[in-house]
Amino acid sequence: MSDNTMAYRPVTPAVANALADIVGAPFVFYDDPERLEAFSHDEVPGLGHRRRPEAAVRPGSAAEIAAIVKLANRERIPVTPRGAGSGLSGGAVPVHGGIVIATDRLNRILEIDRDNLTVTVEPGVVANDINEALSDSGLFYAGYPMSLETCFIGGNLAENAGGGKAIKYGVTSRYVLGLEVVTPTGDLVMLGGKLQKDVTGYNLLQLMIGSEGTLGIFTKAILKLIPRPRYQVDLLCLFPDSTTAIQTVPALLTASGITPTSIEYMDRKAIQASCDYLNESIPYENCGAMLLISIDGIDEAQLEHDYEIIGKFCQEHGAGEIYVADNPSTSERIWKIRRNIAEAYNVRFKRQSCEDIVVPPAAIAAIVQAIDAIGEKYQVSIPCYGHAGDGNLHCTVCGREEWSEAEFEARLREILAEIYAETVRFGGKISGEHGIGSKRIGYMASTVRPEYLTLMRTIKQALDPNHIMNPGKIFELT
Numbered sequence: 001m002s003d004n005t006m007a008y009r010p011v012t013p014a015v016a017n018a019l020a021d022i023v024g025a026p027f028v029f030y031d032d033p034e035r036l037e038a039f040s041h042d043e044v045p046g047l048g049h050r051r052r053p054e055a056a057v058r059p060g061s062a063a064e065i066a067a068i069v070k071l072a073n074r075e076r077i078p079v080t081p082r083g084a085g086s087g088l089s090g091g092a093v094p095v096h097g098g099i100v101i102a103t104d105r106l107n108r109i110l111e112i113d114r115d116n117l118t119v120t121v122e123p124g125v126v127a128n129d130i131n132e133a134l135s136d137s138g139l140f141y142a143g144y145p146m147s148l149e150t151c152f153i154g155g156n157l158a159e160n161a162g163g164g165k166a167i168k169y170g171v172t173s174r175y176v177l178g179l180e181v182v183t184p185t186g187d188l189v190m191l192g193g194k195l196q197k198d199v200t201g202y203n204l205l206q207l208m209i210g211s212e213g214t215l216g217i218f219t220k221a222i223l224k225l226i227p228r229p230r231y232q233v234d235l236l237c238l239f240p241d242s243t244t245a246i247q248t249v250p251a252l253l254t255a256s257g258i259t260p261t262s263i264e265y266m267d268r269k270a271i272q273a274s275c276d277y278l279n280e281s282i283p284y285e286n287c288g289a290m291l292l293i294s295i296d297g298i299d300e301a302q303l304e305h306d307y308e309i310i311g312k313f314c315q316e317h318g319a320g321e322i323y324v325a326d327n328p329s330t331s332e333r334i335w336k337i338r339r340n341i342a343e344a345y346n347v348r349f350k351r352q353s354c355e356d357i358v359v360p361p362a363a364i365a366a367i368v369q370a371i372d373a374i375g376e377k378y379q380v381s382i383p384c385y386g387h388a389g390d391g392n393l394h395c396t397v398c399g400r401e402e403w404s405e406a407e408f409e410a411r412l413r414e415i416l417a418e419i420y421a422e423t424v425r426f427g428g429k430i431s432g433e434h435g436i437g438s439k440r441i442g443y444m445a446s447t448v449r450p451e452y453l454t455l456m457r458t459i460k461q462a463l464d465p466n467h468i469m470n471p472g473k474i475f476e477l478t
Contacts, residue, residue, distance in 0.1 A: 008076055010077075011098065019099070030055045048409065057099060060106070065103075073186055078097065078469075084104075087159065089435040091212050103122075112133065141224075142175055142226055143172045157218055159210060162432060171433070179218055183215075192222065235311055242268075250362045268288050273383070274341045295310065359423060360428070368384055370426075397412055416443065436475075441472065457477060
């Protein structure tokens, strides 16, 4: 049977009392619709992606989480792990009700180990706070989600977050050496450690990263640190049109001889929306798209040499104006535009859907053209922006003002089906960093092979026989 028909049991007053015995009454919300509403959604817009839990708990330790999960597994009550609620896939939404386990109280940086180049943190630590704590050490944590000032590290691990620096530094999984995890049956296990190499059995550590809270709840993470680059320069390159800008990306990566820290792409519609939202006045009027290219390093002269090569390369490939940001204030000004595009669309369009497709980098130009064609077919705006250097684009389907919620949802299903089909045709996948969650679960069967789904279901069944851990996410259970 599917997980939509699982025989889950309700959270009764007796269960709520048992939860209070575990974590303390002040940290349990039950029979309180107003307070539970805050746990009903993440950042996905629309009422269709909300579901209020029957109870929410805020444990203060790994032992308390293990006890909660043991109780839930025994009673067959679904549990949904929750970090900051800043996700964009419905991953923290309790689609089957049950219990939400919030990790906000587990918010300590437990250890900075300079000798082993690691930092050990709890899941409720805000991502940006890690590097703030490391500011005087000469080290940094290279995981860099765009929402670094709000997201929790536990959520980054659950989604294997990428972000703006993935070209040079990779995604979250590259920096996770160890995880303490509460399994769906309530056992507390430690995977990995302060080790650079480990082939002692199956790589369960990497299996957990990106599992979207469906295989366990993280209670502690050991993260790898690397030397902090001393210098950074950002180039804002203005191109006449999207095609010219996008086609420059694979050429730059393969022919310039330089690996940038990031290459962010913004089409004109995305730039204008963010600039209007921020009341910013960069000269986008005469460009069709921009590339925001960052490089960093420890040698200032080498960095200057590299950005001059990149600037010249972009000019030879069609860039008009190029602006250089070589100080923190100017750099923050242009990065703020990029970081606020999604928020600008949240304000500007009451009905929109931010997507997260990923294709091989060389296919970026082709998929952007295909998305433009889909937008023209349905007469909707689908601006694109994102991490062009690693092939990860955020195309945002913006509903027309006159559409009702029902009409938008109906048209959106058709539009997304075509966007995803084109993505797969170019060798891509439907999510690069935001996750499948509940938002994209309906598209999995049509975008991956059946054998792939069967393998994932087999793993899920083995680790979570009662299907209590974040059900209704990634794929339907059968």
